[in-house]
Amino acid sequence: xxxxxxxxxxxxxxxxxxxxxxxxxxxxxxxxxxxxxxxxxxxxxxxxxxxxxxxxxxxxxxxxxxxxxxxxxxxxxxxxxxxxxxxxxxxxxxxxxxxxxxxxxxxxxxxxxxxxxxxxxxxxxxxxxxxxxxxxxxxxxxxxxxxxxxxxxxxxxxxxxxxxxxxxxxxxxxxxxxxxxxxxxxxxxxxxxxxxxxxxxxxxxxxxxxxxxxxxxxxxxxxxxxxxxxxxxxxxxxxxxxxxxxxxxxxxxxxxxxxxxxxxxxxxxxxxxxxxxxxxxxxxxxxxxxxxxxxxxxxxxxxxxxxxxxxxxxxxxxxxxxxxxxxxxxxxxxxxxxxxxxxxxxxxxxxxxxxxxxxxxxxxxxxxxxxxxxxxxxxxxxxxxxxxxxxxxxxxxxxxxxxxxxxxxxxxxxxxxxxxxxxx
Numbered sequence: 456x457x458x459x460x461x462x463x464x465x466x467x468x469x470x471x472x473x474x475x476x477x478x479x480x481x482x483x484x485x486x487x488x489x490x491x492x493x494x495x496x497x498x499x500x501x502x503x504x505x506x507x508x509x510x511x512x513x514x515x516x517x518x519x520x521x522x523x524x525x526x527x528x529x530x531x532x533x534x535x536x537x538x539x540x541x542x543x544x545x546x547x548x549x550x551x552x553x554x555x556x557x558x559x560x561x562x563x564x565x566x567x568x569x570x571x572x573x574x575x576x577x578x579x580x581x582x583x584x585x586x587x588x589x590x591x592x593x594x595x596x597x598x599x600x601x602x603x604x605x606x607x608x609x610x611x612x613x614x615x616x617x618x619x620x621x622x623x624x625x626x627x628x629x630x631x632x633x634x635x636x637x638x639x640x641x642x643x644x645x646x647x648x649x650x651x652x653x654x655x656x657x658x659x660x661x662x663x664x665x666x667x668x669x670x671x672x673x674x675x676x677x678x679x680x681x682x683x684x685x686x687x688x689x690x691x692x693x694x695x696x697x698x699x700x701x702x703x704x705x706x707x708x709x710x711x712x713x714x715x716x717x718x719x720x721x722x723x724x725x726x727x728x729x730x731x732x733x734x735x736x737x738x739x740x741x742x743x744x745x746x747x748x749x750x751x752x753x754x755x756x757x758x759x760x761x762x763x764x765x766x767x768x769x770x771x772x773x774x775x776x777x778x779x780x781x782x783x784x785x786x787x788x789x790x791x792x793x794x795x796x797x798x799x800x801x802x803x804x805x806x807x808x809x810x811x812x813x814x815x816x817x818x819x820x821x822x823x824x825x826x827x828x829x830x831x832x833x834x835x836x837x838x839x840x841x842x843x844x845x846x847x848x849x850x851x852x853x854x855x856x857x858x859x860x861x862x863x864x865x866x867x868x869x870x871x872x873x874x875x876x877x878x879x
Contacts, residue, residue, distance in 0.1 A: 467605070467608075468608065469604040469605055469607060469608025469609075469611075470601045470602075470604050470608065471601075472604060473600040473601050473604025473605070474597050474600060474601040474604070476600065477596045477599070477600035477601070478597055480596070481592060481596050481597065493561070496561050496576050496578060497550055497561070497563075499525075499576070500550070500561065500563040500574050500576055501563065503520060503525065503527075503563075503574050504563050504565050504572065507520060507527055507565075507572055508565065508567065508570075508572050511529060511570075511572070515533070516533075516535065518535065518536070519536055519537065520574065521537075523577075524576055524577045524578075525574060525575070525576055525577075526574070526577070527572070527573065527574050527575075528543060528572075528573040528574075528575075529570060529571070529572060529573075530543075530544065530570065530571040531570070539573065540555050542555055543555075543564070543573045543575075544571075546562060546564045546573075547564065548564050548565055548566050549563070549564060550562070550563055551563075551564065553575075555575075558577060558579050559577075559578060559579050560575040560576060560577055560578070561575070561576040561578055562574070562575050562576075563576075622650065622651055622654075625651075686710075686714050687711075687714045687718070690707060690710055690711045690714060691711075693707045694707060694708070694711060712753060715753070719780055719783060719784065719787075720784070720847075722780050739776065739777060739778045739779070740774055740775070740776065741774065741775045741776075741777050741778070741779040741781075741782045742772065742773075742774055743772075743773050743774070743775060743782065743786075743806060743811065743875075744769055744772055744806060745779075746779060746782045746783050746786055747767070747769075747786060747790075747804065747806065747811075749783065750783060750786050750787045750790050750791075751765075751767070751790065751804075753787075754787070754790055754791055754794055757791070757794035758794055758797075758802075761797065761798055761799065762798070762799040763797045763798065763799055763800055763801065763802060763816075764800075764801045764802070765801075765802050765804070766801060766802070766803045767804045768803070768804065768805045768806070769806045770805070770806060770807050770808075771807050771808040773806075773808055773809070773875070773877035774877060775875055775876075775877060777855055781851050781855065784847060784848065784851060785851055785852065785857070785859065785873060786811065786873065788844045788845060788847075788848050789811075789813050789848075789859070789871045789873060790802075790804065790813060791844075792871070793813050793815040793817065793869065793871070796817040796818050796819075796869070797815045797816060797817035797818075797868075798817070799816075800815070800816030800817070801814075801815070801816055802814070802816075803815075808877060809874060809875065809876070809877060810872055810873060810874045810875070811872070811873040812870065812871070812872050812873075813870075813871045813872075813873075814868065814869075814870050814871075815868050815869055816867070816868040817868055817869060818865070818866060819863045819864050819865045819866055819867050819868055819869055820861075820863040820865065820869065821865050825861065825863050828845050828861060829845055829846060829848075829849045845859075855875075856876060857873065857874060858873075858874040859871065859872070859873050859874070860872045860874070
């Protein structure tokens with residue numbers, strides 16, 4: 456997988472840029488050196504032609520020039536002279552490029568009143584050597600430039616983003632005990648320093664909001680306890696009065712369940728607010744199967760009048776290091792949802808060592824609804840609740856390291872799974 460870190464990406468960009476620059480530079484050098492080489496060849500031919508005709512005039516029997524790369528011809532030639540290639544006879548005085556017998560030559564032609572002089576320079580061998588040298592130079596230069604650019608780009612980028620990494624570490628290290636007020640002191644008064652100030656300010660604002668939320672939850676929980684205790688006492692008295700008719704007793708039972716639900720919710724909010732402040736592990740022990748029994752006892756009425764069956768399968772007896780009220784809220788929400796949204800079929804509750812699975816054949820959920828069920832607040836169109844149940848479930852699970860997953864298909868049902876870590 457390609458690294459996504461900024462230094463690697465910048466180093467790769469620098470390497471590509473350096474490789475392209477070196478390639479362009481090598482091509483330019485190639486043509487420049489080729490032009491210079493041609494001029495040197497022309498200069499050598501010109502110098503040789505200065506001495507060739509006078510020498511031939513002084514000594515008509517002298518042999519024309521003959522070396523590895525240079526060849527001289529005279530026309531008309533004597534019997535001892537090499538024969539002049541026919542293509543040369545058609546050339547006008549001056550410099551020419553000509554191929555003779557599949558060999559490339561640079562030719563210089565000079566004509567006098569009685570004779571024509573030709574000097575050929577064989578640059579086929581030179582071209583072969585030059586192509587090999589150019590290929591070697593091209594490869595080595597491109598590789599060298601690419602490596603240098605990559606190393607330089609990585610080093611430069613690491614140096615540039617080092618303060619940003621420091622800022623990221625400082626932000627990550629910010630906690631409620633060490634808030635962001637001291638963050639901006641470690642950075643200079645530039646754009647990074649301004650960013651540090653903004654982050655510190657936002658951190659302090661978030662901490663204040665969290666603190667106010669916890670204080671509000673604690674205060675509300677405390678304030679609700681007294682009126683709830685009064686209501687619960689009155690409800691218990693009315694429940695013990697057997698002279699009441701069914702038309703009055705049934706609403707009283709519903710009121711008792713509602714008061715009990717509010718008591719559980721306020722206790723959970725109060726404990727959760729305290730637990731988020733106090734990070735010490737809980738010493739409470741909760742037996743999951745007992746919580747399931749309590750939740751089923753309190754929610755059996757939701758299946759009355761429905762052609763739905765309940766099947767409970769207990770294959771393990773896991774214990775959790777958590778307050779029972781937290782486990783009761785998580786399991787209660789999942790079972791209550793299964794009971795509320797089923798009309799016929801079956802609700803299957805299966806407890807294993809590390810998870811609880813609740814499967815129902817209810818109405819199910821659309822994909823767009825399923826994606827939002829843990830958002831705050833979200834309430835489905837068919838829901839009669841407040842829309843905060845699963846939000847609270849997620850908050851409790853995040854705090855304890857648990858996990859809740861929900862899979863659902865419209866008109867096919869829902870599978871809710873509660874994953875936990877049992878007490879060792």
